[in-house]
Amino acid sequence: MFVEAPLTGSWDIWENKQCIKEAMSSPSITAIIITKNEELMVANCIETLRWCTEILVVDSDSQDQTAEIAERLGAKVVTTHAQSFADRRNIALEHIKTDWVFYIDADERVTPQLAKEILVQIETTTASALEMHRQNMMYGKFFLNGGWGKEFVQRIFRKQALAGWKGEIHESPIFEGEIVRLHTSLFHLTHRNTIDGLYKTAMWTPLEAKLLFEANTPPVTGWTLLRKTVMEFFRRAILWSGRKDGMEGLIEAGIQAMNRFLVYVQLWELQQQPSLTEKYHTKEMEFMKMWKKTSLSELSPVFKSEDADQETPTPKQEVPEKTEDE
Numbered sequence: 001m002f003v004e005a006p007l008t009g010s011w012d013i014w015e016n017k018q019c020i021k022e023a024m025s026s027p028s029i030t031a032i033i034i035t036k037n038e039e040l041m042v043a044n045c046i047e048t049l050r051w052c053t054e055i056l057v058v059d060s061d062s063q064d065q066t067a068e069i070a071e072r073l074g075a076k077v078v079t080t081h082a083q084s085f086a087d088r089r090n091i092a093l094e095h096i097k098t099d100w101v102f103y104i105d106a107d108e109r110v111t112p113q114l115a116k117e118i119l120v121q122i123e124t125t126t127a128s129a130l131e132m133h134r135q136n137m138m139y140g141k142f143f144l145n146g147g148w149g150k151e152f153v154q155r156i157f158r159k160q161a162l163a164g165w166k167g168e169i170h171e172s173p174i175f176e177g178e179i180v181r182l183h184t185s186l187f188h189l190t191h192r193n194t195i196d197g198l199y200k201t202a203m204w205t206p207l208e209a210k211l212l213f214e215a216n217t218p219p220v221t222g223w224t225l226l227r228k229t230v231m232e233f234f235r236r237a238i239l240w241s242g243r244k245d246g247m248e249g250l251i252e253a254g255i256q257a258m259n260r261f262l263v264y265v266q267l268w269e270l271q272q273q274p275s276l277t278e279k280y281h282t283k284e285m286e287f288m289k290m291w292k293k294t295s296l297s298e299l300s301p302v303f304k305s306e307d308a309d310q311e312t313p314t315p316k317q318e319v320p321e322k323t324e325d326e
Helices: 009-013 017-023 042-047 066-072 085-093 112-124 194-214 222-239 242-271 276-292 301-311
Strands: 002-004 029-035 054-060 076-080 100-105 129-138 152-158 162-166 172-175 179-181 186-190
Touching: 029 042, 029 066, 029 085, 042 054, 042 066, 054 066, 054 085, 066 076, 076 085, 085 100, 085 162, 112 129, 152 172, 194 242, 222 242
Parallel strands: 002 179, 029 054, 029 100, 054 076, 129 179, 129 186
Antiparallel strands: 100 152, 129 152, 162 172
16 A cells, blocks of 8 residues: 655755755665676666765676676665575665665666655655655656556665565565655666666576476467567557657567567577587587597598508608718
């Protein structure tokens, strides 16, 4: 259950950054940034969180400079090998000592207006969680349709009320209490280019396929692949009006359809008996057996003559003995 945050004259007192700093004497809050290879995005994310009491970065085996950049900017960094999104969030919770926690991704941005509203709410609300609208910018455009325009996320929690997170991909919080819906949006700068989108696809589609496999999803057929792919595009572009977002909306609908296709292809792979790995290993062994039974001389006379040369010993040249006259 959630209620909307009241619109009052409280906003008038928040005129500049100094007001935000003064509010930090009230309930404390830690911003938690979950990262993996986010060196291009993490710095600006941290800069929009200076109003928080603490900033914690939970880094999952980044191969770039993400952790070093975060530390240089004053954030506390915790590294983890956890692959589950819920596990990463739970690990972060173990390091929190403040009254409130704010989970944010490296490619998300807080505006001064949102910061003001959050600070007022954590000081005055009796709720356990704050929910906000997330505006998604993809391929350079903020989407209003395609299932992206009305996305609300629960990211801010009273620490004592948050028991943890569950879910390997689409994680959800476990907490008790009321939710307040904020009026100001969080901004999400995602799918900045095709390669960026494909990188994320490569990260999460295997996890989703694994979950479907563990749920004993029926065997994938050609019809399954066609139906899932076409319906995802139809849902995004037509039913949810993604086409109204222009070329960008159609591209994103196509990308989501491709993602659905890849999830079910990978599910099909997991369902194979014997597995694809076993099939390739068996074929490799067949090739090796062929070569063990074959000598090079059987392939060409050239190799046969070379073998003969190697087998025929080179006659030793006799050195004439020296005579006394010599």
